[in-house]
Amino acid sequence: MSRDSHPHAGQTMRQSPLFSSSTHASPNRRAMLALLAAGATAARIPAVDAATGSAPNDLPTYTVHDARIGPNGRTATVAIRRGGPSAYSCCLRFEIDGGASPQSGAFVFEYDVDEILIAVSLPNPGTDASIRIQPFVTYDFRPVIAKGAARIGRDALDPSPLAPGATARAWNAPKPRPVAKGWTRDFHSDLVTDFVCTATGLDRDGRPCFTNSLPSGRAQFTNAEVGLYSDPRLHGTAPLQMLDGRRLLVPERLPHPIVLTQGGHSKRCTHSTPLVSTEHNGRLGYGRFAYRFALLSMQQGCWPAGWQLCLPHYRWPNCEQDTVEISFNQPDPVSVLPYQTNWWGAAGTGGSKEGQFVDIERLLPNFRYDEPHTYWSEWTPERMAFGIDETLTFSVPNRFFLTNPADPGDPNRVFMMLQIALGGAGGNTEKGLYPMAPSKWAPGAPAMLVEHMAHYAMPV
Numbered sequence: 001m002s003r004d005s006h007p008h009a010g011q012t013m014r015q016s017p018l019f020s021s022s023t024h025a026s027p028n029r030r031a032m033l034a035l036l037a038a039g040a041t042a043a044r045i046p047a048v049d050a051a052t053g054s055a056p057n058d059l060p061t062y063t064v065h066d067a068r069i070g071p072n073g074r075t076a077t078v079a080i081r082r083g084g085p086s087a088y089s090c091c092l093r094f095e096i097d098g099g100a101s102p103q104s105g106a107f108v109f110e111y112d113v114d115e116i117l118i119a120v121s122l123p124n125p126g127t128d129a130s131i132r133i134q135p136f137v138t139y140d141f142r143p144v145i146a147k148g149a150a151r152i153g154r155d156a157l158d159p160s161p162l163a164p165g166a167t168a169r170a171w172n173a174p175k176p177r178p179v180a181k182g183w184t185r186d187f188h189s190d191l192v193t194d195f196v197c198t199a200t201g202l203d204r205d206g207r208p209c210f211t212n213s214l215p216s217g218r219a220q221f222t223n224a225e226v227g228l229y230s231d232p233r234l235h236g237t238a239p240l241q242m243l244d245g246r247r248l249l250v251p252e253r254l255p256h257p258i259v260l261t262q263g264g265h266s267k268r269c270t271h272s273t274p275l276v277s278t279e280h281n282g283r284l285g286y287g288r289f290a291y292r293f294a295l296l297s298m299q300q301g302c303w304p305a306g307w308q309l310c311l312p313h314y315r316w317p318n319c320e321q322d323t324v325e326i327s328f329n330q331p332d333p334v335s336v337l338p339y340q341t342n343w344w345g346a347a348g349t350g351g352s353k354e355g356q357f358v359d360i361e362r363l364l365p366n367f368r369y370d371e372p373h374t375y376w377s378e379w380t381p382e383r384m385a386f387g388i389d390e391t392l393t394f395s396v397p398n399r400f401f402l403t404n405p406a407d408p409g410d411p412n413r414v415f416m417m418l419q420i421a422l423g424g425a426g427g428n429t430e431k432g433l434y435p436m437a438p439s440k441w442a443p444g445a446p447a448m449l450v451e452h453m454a455h456y457a458m459p460v
Helices: 028-034
Strands: 061-064 077-083 092-096 103-109 115-121 128-135 144-147 151-152 167-169 184-189 227-229 240-243 246-249 252-262 266-274 276-277 287-296 302-310 320-326 338-344 350-358 373-379 381-389 393-395 413-420 448-457
Touching: 061 092, 061 128, 061 287, 077 151, 077 246, 092 115, 092 393, 103 115, 103 393, 115 128, 167 240, 184 287, 227 413, 240 448, 246 413, 266 413, 287 302, 287 350, 287 413, 302 373, 338 381, 338 393, 350 393, 413 448
Parallel strands: 061 144, 115 167, 227 266
Antiparallel strands: 061 077, 077 115, 092 103, 092 128, 128 151, 184 448, 240 246, 246 448, 252 266, 276 413, 287 373, 287 448, 302 320, 302 413, 320 338, 338 350, 373 381, 381 393
16 A cells, blocks of 8 residues: 555546457446556656666567468467566457457466467458457556557468477466465464454553554555544544454544644544554565455445555565555446555655556456455565466566565565555545444445455465
């Protein structure tokens, strides 16, 4: 949950010249994705003294090949290939004209795949068609489309053979990404069993426990959030409730605004932000970070997230790992897309980031926010990978490294947080409906219903 707001805040986006909006189901989502398409990429910010010494300058390249129609005149296979670094996994979308099938689709070109194959059916023998591809919405990096269109016809050429050992797969073939074999679960909490969360991060016996405060304090002073990261004993709020035996994170409206002052900044908080943080529970190293939850009755202004951060906080953005953020800044929650981001850079700078929105409509059919999903990220020396449930959605080269992966006290280890921030990238909370603190949650009020948060350690 960066100190910045939404990845595209303040930017002008132009409609894609390549894809029509008719391929999207929801009118609101159609409008949003039309804006976010080809022109939505932000300029990359150089990282002064970043963990790797510089911002990324070696990006993946994707090429769509011509495809010869088969002997029956009705089928063809189009090959799409990647060049450049293999740590990237990017979502690509395609459209095919000429009455061919499929007419459109999306897939993630995964880091361990060299070629994606699209089987095409034509309406009549010998019909010519064409295919066009482009990346889905990225920010602060832009995959290179070396050849974004190709003909599918009788005189088109077959792609040249792949090099020995290369990997190809069909664009719509499922490729589950469970936790890797040999990775061991070293942290797990359902936020119910043996759960204690205090303002200090210490229980009554002085032992470490969850906390409800950010490392930097009880508010985000440098963005447009309006939420107080509240403690029920200190502020008379009810951010942590229960529903059917599970933990419920509940955002609320404060009866009276609270003004906080810190480090020369002031913040007028009108709402209560629920947060659970493992800041005091021990830091975590390379491995998979997983947050499983459902989002109930999200309102404008809600900005839920599961994310990791390194301490001390003044090192930001070196590093911040946003396993998932979802900005409900639209009147229709169906219009909203999750996004996933890797941050790094020198302390006190804007740093650098690489991120991508998730094309949930195409990659995860029948996806609903009010049903439980596992949002995950994997941090390894080679890459930062992100996913939802067992689908890999995005990956980039790792830019932030442990000094000694075998050392539990390594200063570059991170901690985990779950929250619903309010305002900022979430939009205007005055357009949403929030219960008055202290509340008792009822259907129709916004909340995050948590099943668990967990970490699976990579062997070192």
